[in-house]
Amino acid sequence: MSDIVVFGAGGTAGSRITAEAVNRGHRVTAAVRRPEAVSYLPAGVDLVTGDATSAHSVRELAPGADAIVVAVGGGERALWRDAAENLITVLRDLPNPPRVIHVGGGATLLTPKGVPLLEEPDFPEEYRDAALGQADALAWYRSSAEGVTWTYLSPPPLEFHPGERTGRYRTGTEEPVTDERGRAVLSYEDLAVAVVDEIEHPRFENMRFTAGY
Template sequence: MSNIVVFGAGGTAGSRITTEAVNRGHRVVAAVRRPEATSYLPASVRLVTGDATSERAVRDLVPDADALVVAIGGGERGLWLDAARTLVGALRGMPAAPRIIHIGGGSTLLTRKGTRYLDEPDFPDEYRDAALGQADALDFYRSSADGVTWTYVSPPPLEFHPGERTGHYRTGGDQPVTDDQGRSVLSYEDLAVAVVDEIENPRHENTRFTAAY
């Protein structure tokens, strides 16, 4: 059993990761901005008001945690980099520090040409700031997170929606995992499975991985 803190536990990804972890017997602290609006989370979850960009909030939650899941969204470009900096700063030099599991953007994955999906000419403008923000966070982990154990998780770049939990997926590195038709598809529910599997059996420490069917 692990002690897991999920920042952004009220969101689409965070709520499913929280539920998946609880269903497997883990203790979960759900750090959200508005605890009163998250009655849909499992009853055994401990709800707290918490922000991954607040050094004080992070330090309050770190001591008993085995893993810190970052599943935040809905902010301006700097949100994800601020969270990464705050978490790494709080954990650096801490003995037996928890791992960071950062739920990142699929648009940071690489096309067959070796370019990022977010850099493609037809990438939607309305998603560009968030995509660049997630890319900033990934760059930070790769270049500046020495002494801290982290994992950056990218869903598919396009076909990623709420759906069915199958418990099955395949993993890859910096390029999407595709099926026989060249599609990269995953449900939020099975992303949650992949995340909790990684917490239970670490296979991608200090690197990024992606998952799809």
């Protein structure tokens, strides 16, 4: 059993990761900015006020944790880089820093031409700021996360929706995982399975991975 802190536990990904971890016997602290607005987390979760971009929050919640999951969203471009930088800066000063699992963006995955999807000319403009923010966070982990073990998980770039928990998925690293029809697909529920699997049985330490059917 692990002690897991989930920042953004009230969101689409964070709530499913929280539920998956609790259902598998882990102790979970659900950190959200407005606990009063969250009413759908499973029994046994410790719901607290917390912000991944706040040094105070991380210092308060990190001691004793085995893993910190970052599943934040809905902010401006700087949100994801700020969260990554704040976490690494605070955690590296702890004697036994917890591992960081960052739920990132699919648009940072590479096309067959070897360029990030977000750099394609037809990339939707309405998603650009979030995609760039997640790219900034990934670059930060890769360049500046010495002293803390991290993993960045990219979901499929397009077909990623709430759905069924199958408990199965395949993994890759830099390019989307596609099925026999060339589609990169995953449910939020199976993303949560992949996150908790990685906490229980680490395979992608200090690197990015992706998952799909």
